[in-house]
Amino acid sequence: MNNRRLMNVLNGQTEKVPPIWLMRQAGRYLAEYRATRAEAGSFLSLCYNPDLACEVTLQPIRRFGFDAAILFSDILVIPDALGRSVRFVQGEGPQLDPISPEEIKDLDPSIVLENLNPVFEAIGKIREGLPGETTFLGFCGAPWTVATYMIAGHGTPDQAPARLFARKYPEAFHALIDVLVEASILYLVKQLQSGADAVQIFDSWAGVLDDALYLSASRDPIARIVAGVRAQIPGAKIIGFPKGAGVRLVDFVEATGVNAIGLDWTVPLDWARDVLQPKVALQGNLDPTLLMSDERHLDESIDRIMASWSNGPFIFNLGHGISPQGNIDLVHRLIQRVRSYRG
Numbered sequence: 001m002n003n004r005r006l007m008n009v010l011n012g013q014t015e016k017v018p019p020i021w022l023m024r025q026a027g028r029y030l031a032e033y034r035a036t037r038a039e040a041g042s043f044l045s046l047c048y049n050p051d052l053a054c055e056v057t058l059q060p061i062r063r064f065g066f067d068a069a070i071l072f073s074d075i076l077v078i079p080d081a082l083g084r085s086v087r088f089v090q091g092e093g094p095q096l097d098p099i100s101p102e103e104i105k106d107l108d109p110s111i112v113l114e115n116l117n118p119v120f121e122a123i124g125k126i127r128e129g130l131p132g133e134t135t136f137l138g139f140c141g142a143p144w145t146v147a148t149y150m151i152a153g154h155g156t157p158d159q160a161p162a163r164l165f166a167r168k169y170p171e172a173f174h175a176l177i178d179v180l181v182e183a184s185i186l187y188l189v190k191q192l193q194s195g196a197d198a199v200q201i202f203d204s205w206a207g208v209l210d211d212a213l214y215l216s217a218s219r220d221p222i223a224r225i226v227a228g229v230r231a232q233i234p235g236a237k238i239i240g241f242p243k244g245a246g247v248r249l250v251d252f253v254e255a256t257g258v259n260a261i262g263l264d265w266t267v268p269l270d271w272a273r274d275v276l277q278p279k280v281a282l283q284g285n286l287d288p289t290l291l292m293s294d295e296r297h298l299d300e301s302i303d304r305i306m307a308s309w310s311n312g313p314f315i316f317n318l319g320h321g322i323s324p325q326g327n328i329d330l331v332h333r334l335i336q337r338v339r340s341y342r343g
């Protein structure tokens with residue numbers, strides 16, 4: 001057994017008390033994050049400053065004692081490292097120059113590692129600063145989700161610009177996905193070599209695709225990343241998060257071979273327990289709005305998840321990231337309730 005309990009779960013074991021961490025656990029709901037963020041200036045200068053990125057990664061661990069830390073960075077450092085300069089505009093989210101079909105052939109995935117050196121330096125510092133029992137997670141965005149921002153140049157409600165681009169310029173689109181697969185393999189392997197215990201692949205926009213595009217742009221590229229990472233690091237532990245994948249989750253788990261599956265809050269609990277949990281560890285799936293609501297609704301939802309999932313391999317988490325309006329007292333209450341739950 002490993003004293004990093006989350007790693008036991010990724011090895012298929014059941015922990016009596018599930019390990020807990022929250023997506024976006026470092027962020028604007030924490031005053032100490034807002035202070036460090038102000039010191040850094042821009043969001044990307046925070047991501048690329050090893051000392052400050054280390055500091056914000058450790059903040060939620062100090063405050064809450066989560067079982068896992070997640071590298072403080074962003075999925076959009078990959079387009080940035082590919083030379084597609086990324087800006088984060090206050091209140092508006094990320095902004096990129098939309099990529100044209102002609103520009104895609106000039107992208108070179110082999111340059112990302114040297115541009116991301118500050119991230120690997122941060123990883124070394126974080127590992128040194130973490131308690132020995134805390135699992136350390138790296139991550140990247142899935143090719144499809146990263147491509148949606150590179151194509152539209154900003155977030156959109158349904159990724160219609162990227163879906164249309166895939167139809168108008170199928171060759172260029174798939175060449176872009178291929179570049180992102182290559183860059184992601186290099187990036188995740190180096191994260192694991194630099195001190196991360198396991199990695200998560202975020203496909204926040206997996207749920208907006210029809211069958212054909214889902215397979216070619218979302219599932220298969222993730223499967224190639226998993227295989228590519230394990231070709232260099234046999235047995236590497238990987239969490240997949242294909243948000244909104246719904247009935248495709250079973251096939252996703254089988255086709256990609258991930259060790260755990262992140263589930264959003266729309267996934268029926270007992271279905272996931274009966275159909276997915278025998279194959280793979282579950283991670284999720286509390287609705288993040290419950291951390292802005294009230295104690296009664298929060299408690300009831302925690303207990304329902306615990307009753308359904310805590311007898312098998314399970315990592316407690318949200319179904320998506322915590323909002324800047326997340327209530328810190330409710331986060332404390334959540335952790336306490338999960339750790340003291342007796343079914």
Ligand SMILES: Cc1c2[nH]c(c1CCC(=O)O)Cc1[nH]c(c(CCC(=O)O)c1C)Cc1[nH]c(c(CCC(=O)O)c1C)Cc1[nH]c(c(C)c1CCC(=O)O)C2
Pocket residue numbers: 022023024025026027028037043070071072073074075076088092093094139141145155202204321
């Ligand atoms: C799609 C996506 C992005 N980034 C990410 C995703 C996938 C997961 C998801 O769907 O949430 C992933 C991400 N972004 C961030 C992390 C850090 C680690 C963590 O604590 O989970 C992780 C894992 C920090 C961040 N990334 C961002 C912030 C807020 C920026 C700030 O501090 O000003 C943080 C803490 C900015 C960001 N980055 C992105 C957007 C759309 C935004 C703007 C939205 C917003 O402002 O909340 C792209």
